Amino acid sequence: MTFKVLLIDDEPAALEGLELWIDWEELGFEVCGRASNGKEGLHFIRELAPDLVITDVRMPLMDGLEMIEAWSLEGTAPVKFAIVSGYGEFKYAQKALRYGVNAYLLKPVIPEEAAEQIRDIRRELVREREEQSLTRMASYEEAVSMIKDLLNGGANALDGREKEVTRLSDAMPAWNMYLVQAAPDALSRLRAKAAAMAEAGEFIYLVDLEPSSFGIVYGWNSAEDNDKAAYAMAEELLTESADGQRVFMASGQAENSLHRIGCCCKAAKKAIQYAFYLDHAPGLILYEQVEHLQFEDHFERLDLFKEMLQAVSLLDKPALRKAVQLADSSLRESMPNPDIVKKLAIHVMYQIMSHMREAAGPAAEPWIEKYDIPRISGTVMTLGDVMGDLLSCAEGCIDFFMREQQRQSQGIAQEIIDYVSEHYREPLTIRKLAEVFYLHPVYLGQLLLKKNGIGFNEMLHNLRIEEAVRLLENSSLKNSEIAERVGYGHYGQFLKQFEARHAMSPNEYKKRMF
Incomplete structure (x- = not known):
């Protein structure tokens, strides 16, 4: 804790000696100013607010004791004073005591003796500062307590402290x-x-x-x-x-x-x-x-939030973004109470998550945990934040369902391939296959094309001709019997598909084997 000291003397050499011979920093002080007479010193006291003033007594214009007396009458702030006087000027010392001067230094000033008295003054300053701090803290806490009571329960909650509140208020x-x-x-x-x-x-x-x-x-x-x-x-x-x-x-x-x-x-x-x-x-x-603005107590365009839910159910991101953008614009125009907007957004997010739980079950929980719904009800959320969180949640739901759909489609596609591999000898068509798996024929064809890179018919003929080649190599069956066994009702169709894949007829294939 550092305090400020002001030095006053009409002799420049004496001022310089006070500043240089005493280690002010070690004593916990900093020299904030210097003056050459009491009148100038009084001005600096007002301007610099020193904690300690060390002043000579005999000076022109206004001596040190007159200055101290003037300040004691003015009394705008407490200041410690130490006077410097020559040996034998006892009358000054007597007068100084009446003004409550804290130290009396004899000329010539001996640094060690002066330092001891200045340390005593500093200890007193520290004690006073701590007492002021405790008093101020207690007063501050009492004021805070009264203000809290006024905010929570009004004047009825003051419990006999009305006078204290009135005093602070005034x-x-x-x-x-x-x-x-x-x-x-x-x-x-x-x-x-x-x-x-x-x-x-x-x-x-x-x-x-x-x-x-x-x-x-x-x-x-x-x-x-x-x-x-x-x-x-x-x-x-x-x-x-x-x-x-x-x-x-x-x-x-x-x-x-x-x-x-x-x-x-x-x-x-x-x-x-x-x-x-x-x-x-x-x-x-x-x-x-x-103060001239007023929030609306309702929001008319609830259909926009319904459109968001519909877009999610249809996995339609463009429609979702359009609905969110329109809702944002409409909300800014009508300015409903923010609590209404947050409740609407939270309702939609819960609807989305409920939809996910119904459709995906436990698989949806890790995804749901990523979205912090309580955040929307926070006090430092803007409309942009709320709509951004809502859009992120809805788009995340769409992405989740699309991934799930793709994953499930991949599984169904494999089931279809396995079925065709077992039943290719039968009169199998894509329509019949669609009936077995309860899928639209076009959608089923797209699944197989995406999975294998070839369509259903190509896959079916490949399986049949591969089996025909195995039979040609390992049996004595006639070509027509082989064609019938692998699933062709007409030999001409078998011949066409065989030649397309091997660039030769079944007979030519047999000859090349031998």
């Missing part, structure tokens, strides 16, 4: 508050910063509200600068949050009594809600900027 002509909202991790850091700034200020108090917000209550006086100090505090907190963590802040409407601080809080809560429709950094929202 200290300033008007009162107001800022409301600060942020995500939990950012809020704790901002609150610590705000608490330190409030305790260092004058008539500025930090009050905890809901878990996601706190208030800065301050006395407002245009003649002084309390409102400017509170505004600067709000701006610094907004700057503190410029690391990507969003913070909303709004002011209420000033009232002429602290008893009406609840009205200030209500106005600030109304003002801060409009940050929901501002996707850019809103900064500090003043109640005066939004």
Whole structure:
């Protein structure tokens, strides 16, 4: 803890000696100024607010004791005084005692003796500073407690402290508050910063509200600068949050009594809600900027949210994005209460997740866990955030179902291939196959084409001709018998497919074998 000392003497050499011969830094002081007479010294006391003044007694214009007397009458701030006087000037020492001077140094000043007296003064300054700090802290906490009671229960909750509230209220002509909202991790850091700034200020108090917000209550006086100090505090907190963590802040409407601080809080809560429709950094929202605005208590275009659900059920991303965009525009135009918008979005997200659970069962749970529905109800969400989360959830659902559909299709395709491999000798057609698997023939054909790279007919003929070649090599069956056995009702069809694959007839194939 470092204190300020002002040196006063009409002799430059004496001033220089005081500054150089005494180790002020080691004693816990810094020299904040120098003066050559009492009149100049009085001016510096007012301007520099030193904690200690060391002054010569005999000086022109105004001597040291006259200066001390003048300051004691002015009395705007406590100052410790030490006087420097020559040996034998005992009358000055007697007078100095009447003014409560803290130390009397004889000329020539001996640094070691002066240092000991200055240490005593510093110990007294430290003790006084600690007492002031404790008193101020107790007073601050008491004021915060009373303000909380006023915010929570009004004047009826004061429990006999009406006089104390009135005394605090009368200290300033008007009162107001800022409301600060942020995500939990950012809020704790901002609150610590705000608490330190409030305790260092004058008539500025930090009050905890809901878990996601706190208030800065301050006395407002245009003649002084309390409102400017509170505004600067709000701006610094907004700057503190410029690391990507969003913070909303709004002011209420000033009232002429602290008893009406609840009205200030209500106005600030109304003002801060409009940050929901501002996707850019809103900064500090003043109640005066939004007091003429009014939220709608309902939203007419509920059909847009139904269209989102329909688009999800149809796995139609373009239709989904169109519905979300139209809903966003419509919401910004009508400006329903943010709570209504959040509830609608949460309802749609729950509907989507319910649809997924019904269709996919436990397989849907890992995907559902990725989407944080409670986040939407947070206090620092904007409309853009809500609609973005909703779109992300809906698109994620569509992607999930498309992957599941593809996976299931791959499984069905393999089942179809296995079936054809077992029944290719039968009079098999794609229509008959579609009836077996309850699929549309076109869709079934597309599945096989995607799985094998060839169509159903090509696959069927390949299987039959492969079996015919095996029979030609390992049996004495006639060609017509082989054709019938592998599934061809007409020999000409068998011959055509065989030649297409081997560029020779079955007889030529036999001859080449031998």
